Structure formats: C-alpha cells, structure tokens
Amino acid sequence: MVTGKGGTGKTTVAAALALALADDGTNVLLVEVEGRQGLAQLFDVPPLPYQERKIAVAPAGGDVYALAVDAEAALLEYLDMYYHLGRAGKALDRFGVVDFVTTIAPGLRDVLLTGKVYEATRRRVRGEFVYDAVVLDAPPTGRIGRFLNVNQEVAGLAKVGPVRTQADSIMKLLRSRQTAVHLVTLLEEMPVQETLDAVEQLQALDLTIGSVVVNMVRRSPLDDDDLALAAKEKLPIAEIAKGLAAAGIGDGRTTAGTLATEARDHAIRVGLERENRQRIDALGKPVHELGLVPDGIDVGAVFDLSEELAEARSDR
Amino acid sequence: MSPALDVDALIADPQTRIVVTCGAGGVGKTTTAAAIALRAAEQGRQVVVLTIDPARRLAQALGLTELDNTPREVAEVEATNGGRLDAMMLDMKRTFDDVVLTQASPEKAQQILQNPFYIALSSSFAGTQEYMAMEKLGQLHAQAVKDGSWDLIVVDTPPSRSALDFLDAPERLASLLEGRFLKLLLAPARGPLRLMSAGFNVVTNAMTKVLGAQVLKDVQTFASAFETLFGGFRERSEQTVSLLRQPHTAFLVVASPQNDALREASYFSERLRTEQMPLAGVVLNRVTTSAVPLSAERSLAAAEQLTDSDEWPLTAALLGLHAERMQQVTGDRKRSDRFRRGHRAVPTVEVPALADDVHDLDGLRQIGDLLAG
Numbered sequence: 001m002v003t004g005k006g007g008t009g010k011t012t013v014a015a016a017l018a019l020a021l022a023d024d025g026t027n028v029l030l031v032e033v034e035g036r037q038g039l040a041q042l043f044d045v046p047p048l049p050y051q052e053r054k055i056a057v058a059p060a061g062g063d064v065y066a067l068a069v070d071a072e073a074a075l076l077e078y079l080d081m082y083y084h085l086g087r088a089g090k091a092l093d094r095f096g097v098v099d100f101v102t103t104i105a106p107g108l109r110d111v112l113l114t115g116k117v118y119e120a121t122r123r124r125v126r127g128e129f130v131y132d133a134v135v136l137d138a139p140p141t142g143r144i145g146r147f148l149n150v151n152q153e154v155a156g157l158a159k160v161g162p163v164r165t166q167a168d169s170i171m172k173l174l175r176s177r178q179t180a181v182h183l184v185t186l187l188e189e190m191p192v193q194e195t196l197d198a199v200e201q202l203q204a205l206d207l208t209i210g211s212v213v214v215n216m217v218r219r220s221p222l223d224d225d226d227l228a229l230a231a232k233e234k235l236p237i238a239e240i241a242k243g244l245a246a247a248g249i250g251d252g253r254t255t256a257g258t259l260a261t262e263a264r265d266h267a268i269r270v271g272l273e274r275e276n277r278q279r280i281d282a283l284g285k286p287v288h289e290l291g292l293v294p295d296g297i298d299v300g301a302v303f304d305l306s307e308e309l310a311e312a313r314s315d316r
Numbered sequence: 317m318s319p320a321l322d323v324d325a326l327i328a329d330p331q332t333r334i335v336v337t338c339g340a341g342g343v344g345k346t347t348t349a350a351a352i353a354l355r356a357a358e359q360g361r362q363v364v365v366l367t368i369d370p371a372r373r374l375a376q377a378l379g380l381t382e383l384d385n386t387p388r389e390v391a392e393v394e395a396t397n398g399g400r401l402d403a404m405m406l407d408m409k410r411t412f413d414d415v416v417l418t419q420a421s422p423e424k425a426q427q428i429l430q431n432p433f434y435i436a437l438s439s440s441f442a443g444t445q446e447y448m449a450m451e452k453l454g455q456l457h458a459q460a461v462k463d464g465s466w467d468l469i470v471v472d473t474p475p476s477r478s479a480l481d482f483l484d485a486p487e488r489l490a491s492l493l494e495g496r497f498l499k500l501l502l503a504p505a506r507g508p509l510r511l512m513s514a515g516f517n518v519v520t521n522a523m524t525k526v527l528g529a530q531v532l533k534d535v536q537t538f539a540s541a542f543e544t545l546f547g548g549f550r551e552r553s554e555q556t557v558s559l560l561r562q563p564h565t566a567f568l569v570v571a572s573p574q575n576d577a578l579r580e581a582s583y584f585s586e587r588l589r590t591e592q593m594p595l596a597g598v599v600l601n602r603v604t605t606s607a608v609p610l611s612a613e614r615s616l617a618a619a620e621q622l623t624d625s626d627e628w629p630l631t632a633a634l635l636g637l638h639a640e641r642m643q644q645v646t647g648d649r650k651r652s653d654r655f656r657r658g659h660r661a662v663p664t665v666e667v668p669a670l671a672d673d674v675h676d677l678d679g680l681r682q683i684g685d686l687l688a689g
Contacts, residue, residue, distance in 0.1 A: 005342075006342060083525065092519050092522060189371055189372075218640075220637075226630060239630065239631075240634060242631075243622055243632070244618075246625065246627065246628055247619075247621050247635070248621075256631075258607045259638055262606065262637065266637055266641075269672075272673070
C-alpha cells in the first residue's frame with residue numbers, strides 16, 4: 001500500500017515500487033482506485049479499462065501489470081462471481097442501486113476496492129500465484145485510515161452475512177505480514193503532519209508500516225558551517241565578491257550581497273526541512289529518500305526512481 | 317498578455333461581498349484566503365473568513381484552536397480603520413447535522429442522525445465537504461444580510477481532487493438523494509411504478525441476499541426520513557449557486573506555476589465562464605524570483621571555473637545554488653507566461669515564493685502586500 005498527501009508523488013512512488021519489486025520471472029500488479037487514471041498518465045498510455053494490462057517490463061526483467069479499479073464494475077463482478085447474479089446485477093444497475101450503494105452505503109465502496117486487491121493477491125493459476133506482489137496506489141493520507149479499516153467501516157452496514165465475511169478476510173490479509181503501508185511525504189509542514197497522523201492511525205489499527213519515502217529531496221551545495229552563516233546573514237561578502245571577480249563577474253559586491261540573501265532563503269528552507277526530517281526520523285521507521293527530478297516526471301524518471309528503491313531494497 | 321489583477325481595488329469595492337478562493341490542492345488557497353481577509357479587515361471591512369483545512373500554524377495564527385464551527389474574532393488585527401476579522405474552520409459533519417436539525421421535526425431528525433447511511437453520507441461521502449462549505453457560505457451570507465455582521469465573506473474551498481468538485485458536489489448529492497432507487501424503495505407498489513416491481517423484487521432480493529435484511533430496512537428508513545428534506549436540499553443548493561452568480565461575488569483562482577496546478581486553473585477559469593460565475597482573476601502563487609541578473613548557464617559556467625581553480629569554494633557553491641534557483645525561475649516564468657498567453661482576458665497577479673511558511677499575522681500581511689502588487 002502506498003499513501004501520502006496529495007502532491008507528494010504517491011502515484012509515482014507506487015509505480016516505481018512496482019517496478020523495483022518485479023524481479024526476473026515475476027509478475028507485479030499495480031492498482032489504482034481513485035478513478036484518476038494516474039497510472040495511464042504516468043506511463044503515457046490511453047486510459048486504463050477495468051482490466052489488468054501489462055504496462056511495463058521492469059529493469060530486473062519482471063512484468064508489471066496495471067489495473068484501474070472501478071467500484072461499480074467491481075460490485076457487478078463481485079455479484080456475478082459469488083452469486084452468479086448476472087441478470088439481477090444488470091437490474092441493480094438499471095434501478096440506480098449500484099450508484100447508490102457504491103456512493104453512500106457505509107464502507108461498501110472501500111470493501112469493494114480493497115476486495116479486488118485481495119482477490120488479485122490470492123489468485124492462482126495451476127496452483128501458482130498469478131502475482132508475486134501487488135502494489136496499491138491507495139487513497140491519500142487524509143483518508144487512508146478509514147479506507148483500510150474495512151471491518152469497522154462495514155460494521156454499521158452488515159453485522160453478519162457475506163459482506164461481513166468478506167470484510168473479515170480482507171482485514172486479516174491487511175493485518176498480516178504480507179501487507180505493509182508505505183507513506184510518501186515531502187519535507188514540508190503539511191505532508192509531514194499528515195504522515196505522522198496517518199502512522200498513528202494505522203498503528204492503532206494493527207497495520208504494518210513499511211517505510212516512509214521522503215520524495216523530491218534536494219541536496220544542498222553548501223556545507224553545514226556555511227548554511228549556519230547564511231542563516232545568520234554572516235557570510236563573508238567581501239570574500240564572495242573576490243571569488244566572483246576571479247570568475248570574471250563584475251559588479252562583485254552587489255551580486256555577492258544578493259547571492260548571500262538567496263543563500264539565507266535557502267538556509268531557512270534547509271532548516272525547516274531538517275526539522276521535518278527529524279519528526280519523520282522520530283517515528284523509528286525505515287526512511288528512504290528519492291531525489292528531486294528537476295524536469296518533471298515521465299516514464300524514464302519512474303524507472304530511475306525504481307532503481308533507487310531497488311537499491312534500498314537490496315540494502316535491507 | 318493578460319491584465320493585472322488589482323486585489324486592493326477588489327476588496328475596497330463595497331459591492332464585493334463574497335470572495336471565493338479555489339484551485340488545486342497544495343497551491344496556497346487557504347493562505348491566500350486568509351491574507352485577503354486580513355488585508356480587507358485592516359482596510360476597514362467587516363470580514364469573516366471560512367477556512368476548510370488550514371495548516372496548524374496558520375490555524376494558530378488565526379486563533380483557530382478548536383473546530384467549533386462558529387466564527388470567532390481574530391485578535392491583534394489592526395483595527396484603526398474600523399474593520400474586524402472573524403475566522404472559522406468548517407466542521408462538515410456538524411454543519412450537515414445542523415441542516416437536518418433545522419429542516420426536520422425533532423423526532424425525524426433523531427431518526428436520520430442515527431441512521432448508518434446518514435452517518436456515512438455526512439462523514440465520508442466524497443462531496444460532502446464541498447457541499448457543506450457551500451451550505452456554510454449560504455448561512456454566513458444569510459446572517460450577514462439579516463444583522464449586518466459582515467460586509468465581506470472570504471471562503472476557502474476544500475482541497476479537492478479536482479477544483480471543480482465544489483460546484484458539482486451539491487448537484488451530485490441532490491441527484492443521488494432524489495435517485496430512482498430511493499423513490500422505488502419509498503413506493504414499490506404504487507402507481508405506474510408497480511409495473512416495474514417484478515424487476516425491483518429481483519433487486520431487493522439480491523440486496524437482501526448479499527447485505528442482509530437489516531440493510532434494506534436501514535436504506536428504507538434513510539430514504540423515508542430524507543424524503544421530506546429532498547426539496548429543501550435541492551432548494552438550498554440552488555440558492556447558494558445563484559448567490560455565486562451575483563456580481564457581488566468574486567472568484568479568485570489560485571495556482572502555483574506547475575503544470576498540474578495551471579491545468580486545473582485553466583479548467584476552472586473556463587468552467588466559471590460557462591457557469592456565468594464572476595472570475596476576478598488568477599493568483600500565480602509561489603513564483604520563484606531572483607534579484608541577481610545572472611543566468612543559470614552563466615552561473616554554472618562560473619561555478620565550474622571556480623571549482624576547477626579550487627580557490628573559491630564558497631563562491632562556487634553560491635553560484636551553484638543560484639543556478640538551481642535560476643532554473644526554477646526560468647521554468648516558473650515559462651509556465652506562467654504560457655498560462656497568461658492562453659488566458660488573455662483573465663487578470664493575473666504573481667506572488668513570489670517566500671523562504672518560510674506563513675505562521676503569523678505578519679506573514680499574512682506580507683502575502684497581502686505581495687498580492688496587492
């Protein structure tokens with residue numbers, strides 16, 4: 001499971017993770033549930049239907065399949081699979097029940113979405129698991145606790161019966177060692193706060209936190225001493241100006257002063273990032289850093305990020 | 317190129333009664349709303365700002381320590397011009413409960429409030445926050461009209477997946493509640509609907525089989541309890557929408573100079589025009605700027621030269637830092653310009669990125685100054 005605040009790059013990280021997990025000879029399924037077609041955009045392919053499709057061959061040689069789960073289609077599939085309700089399923093749709101139920105029946109939507117993931121993880125062909133790993137681009141941190149608390153969610157809806165049984169099985173898988181939730185964050189106030197809140201919630205639900213992925217990390221070209229001086233506006237302007245003169249940049253002093261001001265802004269930001277990093281470290285969970293991709297994310301960048309994650313994986 | 321957005325003229329105009337900030341998530345909508353509200357208050361207006369999900373430090377700056385769904389006066393607002401600022405955070409469930417309590421008889425209200433379908437609807441339905449933000453805006457406006465508490469309402473919109481959600485959510489909710497399914501549940505054996513009841517029995521049987529009989533009963537209770545409210549809901553959301561079409565409303569679309577955010581801002585500007593809603597302009601927020609007239613290329617070349625000479629490591633590092641900054645400056649400028657060329661009639665204002673997050677009223681004042689250009 002990969003979650004994170006909107007804008008932190010959770011879909012990108014989920015895709016990179018799927019690629020990193022796809023060793024030679026294995027199959028990995030990458031699932032999205034929010035109807036955003038984020039995976040299609042990322043891999044630059046037409047919108048994904050409710051159908052598993054091979055979307056990439058990983059650097060290590062495994063195959064990555066992608067699936068965009070749609071709650072309404074999942075409900076009809078579920079009814080057909082378990083109850084053989086072909087005709088009734090269509091009637092449900094015609095009477096607007098599918099829309100109604102997947103929209104406001106408490107928790108049902110999430111049971112259907114996680115249920116599809118559950119089904120994919122357990123699917124076998126000739127005794128072999130079809131997928132070696134399933135990566136879910138899950139809802140954002142603000143909703144992840146509720147989304148994964150499948151049991152509690154359907155409690156108000158169904159105390160007994162097949163939906164309840166289904167929810168129990170899903171919950172068991174989610175709480176097992178086979179499932180881990182990874183949280184993607186930036187070193188900014190809001191994403192970090194949401195990450196901390198989500199970790200607390202997920203732990204209270206007995207779910208396993210895998211790691212925190214700190215995304216879009218930038219290295220500072222300044223060392224700590226210079227950062228400290230820059231923050232206090234005490235960088236040696238005369239010396240900087242001499243350096244500028246040596247590089248043939250005239251008007252050294254004014255430029256040196258302005259460069260020092262830019263360095264102060266930078267030092268303030270680095271300071272905030274470090275505070276945020278400490279808050280993440282205090283969780284005591286594994287932390288992986290992914291570098292900022294300066295020119296925007298494309299398929300190539302996803303592969304690069306997947307290699308960073310694959311290294312982190314082999315280090316562990 | 318697009319004209320300049322004059323924020324001071326907008327808030328000084330007594331005709332401006334509602335300002336709505338909208339845009340993609342994470343672009344600084346809430347901060348912009350708060351900065352505009354504070355600036356208007358300090359220029360003499362009676363302002364209330366409705367925030368949706370402020371960062372903790374910003375909430376503290378506004379004195380919003382608890383989510384109590386009531387506007388409270390913000391202390392330390394410069395009141396020499398006779399203005400004041402009230403601020404509140406939206407409590408979506410409470411707002412929904414209040415609607416039920418005021419619309420239904422006490423007995424029926426209790427029935428609704430305890431129904432599992434209502435609880436799910438009011439706490440986790442994907443459009444409820446948007447719907448309730450609009451509901452609260454309607455309430456604040458009604459109060460302003462009635463007792464003159466405020467002459468300007470500034471509203472932030474929820475951090476939706478799509479900036480358009482708050483316009484669509486009320487309609488979606490209303491059509492759901494007025495849907496065929498609920499109508500059928502309420503009158504399965506009456507009138508022309510009886511003809512369909514054979515098919516409908518298949519449906520109810522299927523639901524009972526999968527979900528259990530209790531669920532169907534809950535749905536029926538929910539449906540019958542809500543029936544009396546349907547009209548009210550529809551009417552209320554239509555009223556709010558018409559409020560937003562009045563010339564006294566001003567929409568400000570906020571976008572950071574990133575492709576995704578600008579794409580949302582484009583959609584939104586066009587949608588507002590289609591909906592005949594008054595777009596005051598677009599705030600291009602957190603634009604990277606630099607006062608050093610040295611391009612990224614030149615800066616990098618100089619940094620390399622110094623690194624090779626091994627003599628001026630600090631200057632080399634600062635030039636490297638500046639080169640990074642200039643790459644961002646160039647990118648931001650390119651994307652902002654592209655947006656302005658594509659929306660020549662839409663007024664825009666650029667707000668430079670600050671080093672630190674806003675966490676006090678002075679920070680908001682600074683943003684206000686930048687917004688005013």
